[in-house]
Amino acid sequence: MEIKMKVKIGVVGAGTMGAGIAQVAAQAGHRVVLTDTNPEQLKKAEQQISSSLLKLTEKGKFSPEEAEEIKNNMAYSTQLSEHQEAALVIEAIVENLAVKHQVFTQLEQVVSPTCILASNTSSLSIASIGSCLQDPSRFLGIHFFNPATLMPLVEVIPGVATSNENTQRIEELITSWHKTVVVCKDTPGFIVNRVARPFYGEALRIYEEGLADFATIDWAMTTIGGFKMGPFTLMDYIGNDINYTVTETVFAAFYYDPRFKPSFTQKRHMEAGFLGRKTGRGFYNYQEGSVAPAPNRNEALGQQIFERILVLLINEAADAVFMQVASPAAVDLAMTKGVNYPKGLLAWADELGAGWVLERLESLFAEYGEDRYRPNPLLRRKAREQSKFIL
Numbered sequence: 001m002e003i004k005m006k007v008k009i010g011v012v013g014a015g016t017m018g019a020g021i022a023q024v025a026a027q028a029g030h031r032v033v034l035t036d037t038n039p040e041q042l043k044k045a046e047q048q049i050s051s052s053l054l055k056l057t058e059k060g061k062f063s064p065e066e067a068e069e070i071k072n073n074m075a076y077s078t079q080l081s082e083h084q085e086a087a088l089v090i091e092a093i094v095e096n097l098a099v100k101h102q103v104f105t106q107l108e109q110v111v112s113p114t115c116i117l118a119s120n121t122s123s124l125s126i127a128s129i130g131s132c133l134q135d136p137s138r139f140l141g142i143h144f145f146n147p148a149t150l151m152p153l154v155e156v157i158p159g160v161a162t163s164n165e166n167t168q169r170i171e172e173l174i175t176s177w178h179k180t181v182v183v184c185k186d187t188p189g190f191i192v193n194r195v196a197r198p199f200y201g202e203a204l205r206i207y208e209e210g211l212a213d214f215a216t217i218d219w220a221m222t223t224i225g226g227f228k229m230g231p232f233t234l235m236d237y238i239g240n241d242i243n244y245t246v247t248e249t250v251f252a253a254f255y256y257d258p259r260f261k262p263s264f265t266q267k268r269h270m271e272a273g274f275l276g277r278k279t280g281r282g283f284y285n286y287q288e289g290s291v292a293p294a295p296n297r298n299e300a301l302g303q304q305i306f307e308r309i310l311v312l313l314i315n316e317a318a319d320a321v322f323m324q325v326a327s328p329a330a331v332d333l334a335m336t337k338g339v340n341y342p343k344g345l346l347a348w349a350d351e352l353g354a355g356w357v358l359e360r361l362e363s364l365f366a367e368y369g370e371d372r373y374r375p376n377p378l379l380r381r382k383a384r385e386q387s388k389f390i391l
């Protein structure tokens, strides 16, 4: 089976991600069937896609005729059997292994033997989801970022059973949807949700130690570090419930490696209902009339905060390469396109010098004696050889 352009695509689950993924596929010229067990959700998705297309038409991205054609190419149904003719079906339902198994077992009976099946899961392993299939070689992860229509990155994750051919076909297909594709190993958090952990975790740790408040840490990371958003602003934006759960899941999946230890501060904010923007209060107060706290603009302190978070991020990026999760170029692409980092972390390490990064990590490790600061062997090697990550 050849996946050619304009084949039929199926999406299961019409929530936040499914609706976006369906729109992306339709905008790329495919006929798309979007299914969900909840008819209300399908209606909501249809309205959301219509209004998004209207906005894109107003911005000049599509002509009114093109937008109409995209809409006409989309069908909505509560029946999985509507995926009968699909060349690829992407599942984006609730993050629950038993429910995903139920859906894939049914799907496999409906689709053609050559249809590729995929999950948009963020935290379950591809191997565990695919294990329910008679032919797991046709199954892989296709991980979009929220909002799927705007975020350029897609992580493609073959499981141990996935055929190389199918991985390659999906890489080509998703690239043709004008997305940046990185292929990575089926390991917890894939690339982005693994490598980004210290951005939140170390910021929380710095706060917990009393070194600086939220506003100062955010100021250091944006003004000195050049990140678009500071960690606390970003956690409030993502939602403390969601961000905490990702950290907790990655921590457990890595057999409780202290590098990924969640923070009490974030947990307490979550327990208190301080989830972020969506509840009007998180680390900051978003209620009307509230005044944003001013940072302490002490340059030396800001530099210290920025460097501490950055070297931990670089260490994590080095670990992803060391453990063969992805190539150095894929890791850098993932962090710049998936979470908008101002530079690829490994290119950043090359610029600063692996020796410089290692020195800082070693001094943190010596000070704290905690495993979260242990330097990665690949970073040590690069420092010793004075070589670069990105050739």
Ligand SMILES: NC(=O)c1ccc[n+]([C@@H]2O[C@H](COP(=O)([O-])OP(=O)(O)OC[C@H]3O[C@@H](n4cnc5c(N)ncnc54)[C@H](O)[C@@H]3O)[C@@H](O)[C@H]2O)c1
Pocket: 012, 013, 014, 015, 016, 017, 018, 035, 036, 037, 038, 041, 091, 092, 093, 094, 095, 099, 103, 120, 121, 122, 123, 143, 144, 145, 146
């Ligand atoms: N939200 C994110 O930021 C994000 C980002 C990347 C990946 N993901 C992953 O994408 C998947 C979906 O997440 P979401 O945030 O879009 O969830 P969501 O809650 O917004 O939507 C899930 C949808 O699935 C439907 N559903 C539930 N059970 C179903 C079934 N048996 N058959 C058909 N439809 C069913 C629900 O009615 C709902 O409309 C999850 O696996 C999640 O881990 C989420």
